Amino acid sequence: MAEEAGSSPRPARPSIAAAMRRSSYLQDHQQYRPPHKPENHFGIDTVVEDLQTTSVSPRQITHYKEFKGIPSQENPPKIVESGVNHELSHPDCTPRPGAHTNRLVATLFYKMTAPRVSNAVPSPRQASSPRESRFPSLHATNPDIPPTMAPSSSLDTFPLEPPATEPEPLDHVYGSYVSPMCITSFLHLMSTFPLPPGSVDLASAHRCLKLDDSQDHHPVVVELTVSPAPSLDYLSLADLRKHELIYRFEREWNVDVALRSDNLWRRYPRLVVFDMDSTLITQEVIDLLASTIKNPPDLAARVADITHRAMLGELEFDSAFRERVKLLTGLPGDIFHELRPVLEVTKGVRPLLRALKRLGVKTAVLSGGFLPLTGWLAGELGIDYAHANEVVIDEATGRLTGEVKGRIVGKERKRELLLEIAEKEGIPLEQVVAVGDGANDLLMMEAAGLGVAWNAKPRVQMEASARLNGDSLLDLLHLFGFTDEEVQELIA
DSSP: OOOOTTOOOOOOOOOOOGGGOOSOHHHHHOSOOOTTSOTTOOOHHHHHTSSTTSOOOHHHHHHHHTOOSSOOSSSOOEEEETTEEEESOOTTSOOOTTOOOOOEEEEEEEOTTSOOOOSSOOOTTSOOOHHHHHOGGGSOSSTTSOTTOOOOSOTTTOOSSOOOOOOOOTHHHHOSSSOHHHHHHHHHHHTTSOOOTTOOOOEEEEEEEEEOSSTTOOEEEEEEEEESOOOTTTOOHHHHHTOHHHHHHHHHHTEEEEEEEOOGGGGOOOEEEEOIIIIIBSSOHHHHHHHTOOSSTTHHHHHHHHHHHHHTTSSOHHHHHHHHHHHTTTOBTTHHHHHGGGOOBOTTHHHHHHHHHHTTOEEEEEEEEEHHHHHHHHHHHTOSEEEEEEEEEOTTTOBEEEEEESSOOOHHHHHHHHHHHHHHHTOOGGGEEEEEOSGGGHHHHHHSSEEEEESOOHHHHHHSSEEEOSSOGGGGGGGGTOOHHHHHHHHO
């Protein structure tokens, strides 16, 4: 029927121009395309087979030209789209036959329980930072005096040189947790170390192992994998752990960095050995004993001073222990039973041992204290092996004679016992972990595949393979690569 005169012509039916047609009939005629699938999306068949016959812009062709259909070492399976690189190979992949992985794992623990005070003099008009609101103790009593200023009230105490300025704590600015800027700073630091011959680029990956309890749930334990590890010809792993740049990074960002080679053994420990005093428990047993003696009144202080100097490594442990036991002469032999309720188990120890048992890991406690208490505590916690010193009790009086029976469980004996237990259980030393806090633990920590300093003395912190300075010993599981979700499943 002809159109009436004066009426407007009917608009033509919309159609797809030839230049806009695709290789698929369904794509050309479908009436709806979901928003998450943009118009310039192509299937793999288009990418590989029919890209040249498709009318698309040169920019779109560039996106897919790097995939040539047959991936090879010269033409890797790499696609670049919208500025994002997609590669089907990454540093965590298994190496080609004949090649070996050379990865370094760095576990960053944010020290929430030991916040550092800024060196800068805070302005009275400046609003408090989020970190200061979380840690009220950071507020200085006198904000006009920098923490590093030398004392001037007495010439006798005035130092000959001003104290060295500590690096400014950057977590005050970027967040009191393992922030993205903290990770970026660490990767930049690692890029300054020479790579092994033949290596060109430094690749990395990271994953969060634990979140804090704040509303935003910030990461406080992060595991970084760096590939390849710095050249061993330039710096061994033991020296890298003590490097000045690593130490400064830890001070700047208020973290502990545990560096380990990414090998099979780090994820599968089979024997974990603990010190007792100030490790499995928060006290020193010999100090508890001394505090029960009221005559002479200064005995507890004298014993505590010897204990402190021995833990710092200033005194030989064996002779220091004999000297302290001599001071305990005359105590009743059942004093150890009276101390059982007083022992305070370190936070996280009970769930940690429960998790290790579920993993099939053997445990041991090697203590420089007293066997009656060490053996009892091992039974309470379910520890497989317990070794400690045995004191002599006079049968007539039932009191301590001040002497020790047999060899003292000092640093050499602890190392020997660790080796004996590992050999008895058929466990290679690479799968042994030793945890302690004092100088008498250093030899057993050195013999183990991993030595962990737990809230330890300065010398032990420096010598140990890894450091933990938190409030829960359960953090030890993060060194094995367990996430907090997996830890909670283990201790359930």
